Amino acid sequence: MIEVANRLHTVEEYYFSKKLREVNLLIASGKPIINLGIGSPDLQPPQKVIEALTNGLLSPNAHKYQSYQGLPELREAMAVFYKTHFSVNLSANTEILPLMGSKEGIMHISMAYLNEGDGVLIPNPGYPTYQSVTKLVGAKPVLYELDASNNWLPDLKALEQTDLSQVKLMWINYPHMPTGAQATETLFEDLVAFAKRHNILIVNDNPYSFILNDTPKSILSVKGAKDVCLELNSLSKTFNMAGWRVGMLVGNSDQINHVLKVKSNMDSGMFYGIQKGAIEALKCSKMWFSTLNSVYQKRRDLVWQLADALKCTYDKNATGLFVWAKLPGNVKAEEFIDIILKENHVFITPGTIFGSQGEGYIRFSLCASTEVLEEAIARVK
The missing domain is CATH 3.90.1150.10 (Aspartate Aminotransferase, domain 1)
Known part of the structure; x- marks a missing residue:
C-alpha cells in the first residue's frame, strides 16, 4: 500500500x-x-452582480485562461473599495492580488513565508484553517489565548513575556470569528508596533467587516502597517457570494509578489464572468x-x-x-x-x-x- x-x-x-x-x-x-x-x-447577491456574470458568459474572453493577477478593472474596483470604506490607499497594479476566496490566501501566504519549524501565532479560539495550514506546511502553531475578560483581544504584553524568537507570522481576525469581537484602533496600532519589534508578519483576516457593523476597520489604515502587515478580504459574506470564491490579498508590492509566486504555480486565474460580477459587487452603495x-x-x-x-x-x-x-x-x-x-x-x-x-x-x-x-x-x- x-x-x-x-x-x-x-x-x-x-x-x-x-x-x-x-x-x-x-x-x-x-x-x-x-x-x-x-x-x-x-x-x-445584488441583481446587477448576477447580470454581470450572465453577460460575461457571452464575452469572447470568457472561456480563455485569465491573468493570475485578475482583470485590471477588478483590481481597480478593489482599490476603490478599500479607499471608500477603509480610507486605505492601494496601488491597483502592485498592492492587490485577487484570490479564489480568502481561504486560498491562507495557504498561499503560509507557503510563501513559512519554513519547517517556523512559529506561527494563532488565536484560540479562532478559524481552524490557520492551524491546519500551519501544520500542513511543517510550521509550528503557537496558540495565543483570547477570552471574554479582555473582549477576545490579544494580550500583547503577555505575549512579549514568551519566547518569540522563532515566530515569523501572526494570524489575527477582526471582526473576530467566532466571537464577533471588534478590534480597536489602539489595538491595531499596538499590533503594528509589536510586529516591528519582533520582525513578525501580521495577517488580518477581515471578511466580516460589514455584517452588523457600522465601523469597518482595516489594519492597513495604521501608519507603517504596510511594512509588516497583510490583509485578506472576501466578497463571500459581504455580498452573499460564498460559492463564487472571490477574495483579495492586499499589502505592499514586495509581499504581494512573494504570494503571487506561489499562486501562479497553483491555478490559472479566476473565471472571467465571476470577475465581472465581483466588479459590480464592489461598486455597491x-x-x-x-x-x-x-x-x-x-x-x-x-x-x-x-x-x-x-x-x-x-x-x-x-x-x-x-x-x-x-x-x-x-x-x-x-x-x-x-x-x-x-x-x-x-x-x-x-x-x-x-x-x-x-x-x-x-x-x-x-x-x-x-x-x-x-x-x-x-x-x-
Missing part, C-alpha cells in the same frame, strides 16, 4: 466536512434538521449594506431569543454573521449540541472546534430565514 505524506498525519478532516455528513444522513432519513451551524449566506443588515438584525433578535431559551448568555455588542453564546454552568459544548441535534433536530456549532478556549460556548449562524429561526425557537422551548 502506498503511504500518504507525513503532513496528512498532522491534521484531521475539517469538522464541518465530517459533521455535515452526519447531518445529511439525518436529513436523508427524514429528520427535519435545522442547520444553524454554517456561515453560508442564504440571501442572493451603502444602501446595499443597510438593506443586508436590516435582514440580519431581525435574524439576530430571533437568535438571541433562541439563546435565551437555551439559557445561554451573549454579548449584544458583538458583530458579524454569528452569535457566540456561553452555555450555563459547566455544560460541555459538544455534548450539548449533540443533545439538541438528537432531541430538537437543530444543529448548532460547538465552540470547541475553534480551540480549547471555545469550551463552554456555542455558535449560532444567522444564515437562516426568520421562519426557520422561529421554528427552532419553538422546538427548544
Whole structure:
C-alpha cells in the first residue's frame, strides 16, 4: 500500500466536512434538521452582480485562461473599495492580488513565508484553517489565548513575556470569528508596533467587516502597517457570494509578489464572468449594506431569543454573521449540541472546534430565514 505524506498525519478532516455528513444522513432519513451551524449566506447577491456574470458568459474572453493577477478593472474596483470604506490607499497594479476566496490566501501566504519549524501565532479560539495550514506546511502553531475578560483581544504584553524568537507570522481576525469581537484602533496600532519589534508578519483576516457593523476597520489604515502587515478580504459574506470564491490579498508590492509566486504555480486565474460580477459587487452603495443588515438584525433578535431559551448568555455588542453564546454552568459544548441535534433536530456549532478556549460556548449562524429561526425557537422551548 502506498503511504500518504507525513503532513496528512498532522491534521484531521475539517469538522464541518465530517459533521455535515452526519447531518445529511439525518436529513436523508427524514429528520427535519435545522442547520444553524454554517456561515453560508442564504440571501442572493445584488441583481446587477448576477447580470454581470450572465453577460460575461457571452464575452469572447470568457472561456480563455485569465491573468493570475485578475482583470485590471477588478483590481481597480478593489482599490476603490478599500479607499471608500477603509480610507486605505492601494496601488491597483502592485498592492492587490485577487484570490479564489480568502481561504486560498491562507495557504498561499503560509507557503510563501513559512519554513519547517517556523512559529506561527494563532488565536484560540479562532478559524481552524490557520492551524491546519500551519501544520500542513511543517510550521509550528503557537496558540495565543483570547477570552471574554479582555473582549477576545490579544494580550500583547503577555505575549512579549514568551519566547518569540522563532515566530515569523501572526494570524489575527477582526471582526473576530467566532466571537464577533471588534478590534480597536489602539489595538491595531499596538499590533503594528509589536510586529516591528519582533520582525513578525501580521495577517488580518477581515471578511466580516460589514455584517452588523457600522465601523469597518482595516489594519492597513495604521501608519507603517504596510511594512509588516497583510490583509485578506472576501466578497463571500459581504455580498452573499460564498460559492463564487472571490477574495483579495492586499499589502505592499514586495509581499504581494512573494504570494503571487506561489499562486501562479497553483491555478490559472479566476473565471472571467465571476470577475465581472465581483466588479459590480464592489461598486455597491451603502444602501446595499443597510438593506443586508436590516435582514440580519431581525435574524439576530430571533437568535438571541433562541439563546435565551437555551439559557445561554451573549454579548449584544458583538458583530458579524454569528452569535457566540456561553452555555450555563459547566455544560460541555459538544455534548450539548449533540443533545439538541438528537432531541430538537437543530444543529448548532460547538465552540470547541475553534480551540480549547471555545469550551463552554456555542455558535449560532444567522444564515437562516426568520421562519426557520422561529421554528427552532419553538422546538427548544
